Amino acid sequence: MFSSCLKCFVVLVLYMAEYLHFPMENNMEINKETSEPTSLDHLRQWSQWQLLDSILPTGGFAHSFGLEAAVQACLVSNVEDLRIFVVHVLENTGSLLLPFIYSATISPNMQTWHNLDKMLDATLTNEVGRKASIAQGSALMRLAASVFSDVPSLKTMRDASLASGGIAFHHAPIFGLICGLLGFGFETSQRAFMYITMRDIISAATRLNLVGPMGAASLQHQIAVVAEGLSTKWMNREAEDACQTAPLLDTVQGCHGYLFSRLFCS
Numbered sequence: 201m202f203s204s205c206l207k208c209f210v211v212l213v214l215y216m217a218e219y220l221h222f223p224m225e226n227n228m229e230i231n232k233e234t235s236e237p238t239s240l241d242h243l244r245q246w247s248q249w250q251l252l253d254s255i256l257p258t259g260g261f262a263h264s265f266g267l268e269a270a271v272q273a274c275l276v277s278n279v280e281d282l283r284i285f286v287v288h289v290l291e292n293t294g295s296l297l298l299p300f301i302y303s304a305t306i307s308p309n310m311q312t313w314h315n316l317d318k319m320l321d322a323t324l325t326n327e328v329g330r331k332a333s334i335a336q337g338s339a340l341m342r343l344a345a346s347v348f349s350d351v352p353s354l355k356t357m358r359d360a361s362l363a364s365g366g367i368a369f370h371h372a373p374i375f376g377l378i379c380g381l382l383g384f385g386f387e388t389s390q391r392a393f394m395y396i397t398m399r400d401i402i403s404a405a406t407r408l409n410l411v412g413p414m415g416a417a418s419l420q421h422q423i424a425v426v427a428e429g430l431s432t433k434w435m436n437r438e439a440e441d442a443c444q445t446a447p448l449l450d451t452v453q454g455c456h457g458y459l460f461s462r463l464f465c466s
Contacts, residue, residue: 304376
């Protein structure tokens with residue numbers, strides 16, 4: 201009798217361990233970057249994905265990051281030239297802009313954002329790139345303040361900044377600010393900025409007929425390995441450490457305004 205009861209008890213314990221313990225683990229997986237249960241982040245992830253969605257009307261596809269000017273200057277004429285160009289732009293993005301993404305993400309408040317915006321405005325010497333940064337940043341902040349209504353501080357900061365004046369609304373600090381308020385980890389926000397930069401350049405190359413859609417997808421997949429290496433190389437630096445690594449690209453983009461015919465704004 202005692203043996204039968206003991207067997208029943210063991211079976212019951214095994215049943216509870218198998219069918220009650222594992223669902224709890226699935227519902228409470230730990231996010232290694234934030235150390236928070238992912239069940240608390242599910243709704244927030246939808247907003248994070250939307251921020252990276254190409255359908256978000258921030259105006260990124262109106263800019264070629266100097267690629268159109270490089271094509272007309274015969275610096276880029278084939279897929280291999282394009283690959284080299286994209287890698288150099290990503291290197292420059294990592295060295296120059298990732299520090300602003302990092303600083304804004306770890307301290308997503310209006311004072312930090314304003315300081316970073318003024319610093320980047322003084323750093324960008326290329327007028328074409330500077331205007332492109334302001335155009336994309338202004339569009340992103342306007343859209344985020346309207347779409348992400350569950351983060352009311354976005355609208356409050358935008359309204360206060362417009363009223364005070366003196367803020368250029370550069371893209372990188374605003375992207376970092378929004379990433380911080382949407383709960384991105386600081387490393388994820390930097391990789392995300394590198395990703396959208398790579399995506400937009402390759403999209404511009406497709407419209408310039410340098411590569412077809414299938415070739416563009418393949419190229420993006422190949423460059424992802426390099427992009428990860430560059431992200432790691434330039435990641436987690438303060439804004440004071442921002443620097444240029446490819447001044448020729450800056451010069452070429454500055455010539456965009458002199459092109460006789462143009463498909464892109466920059």
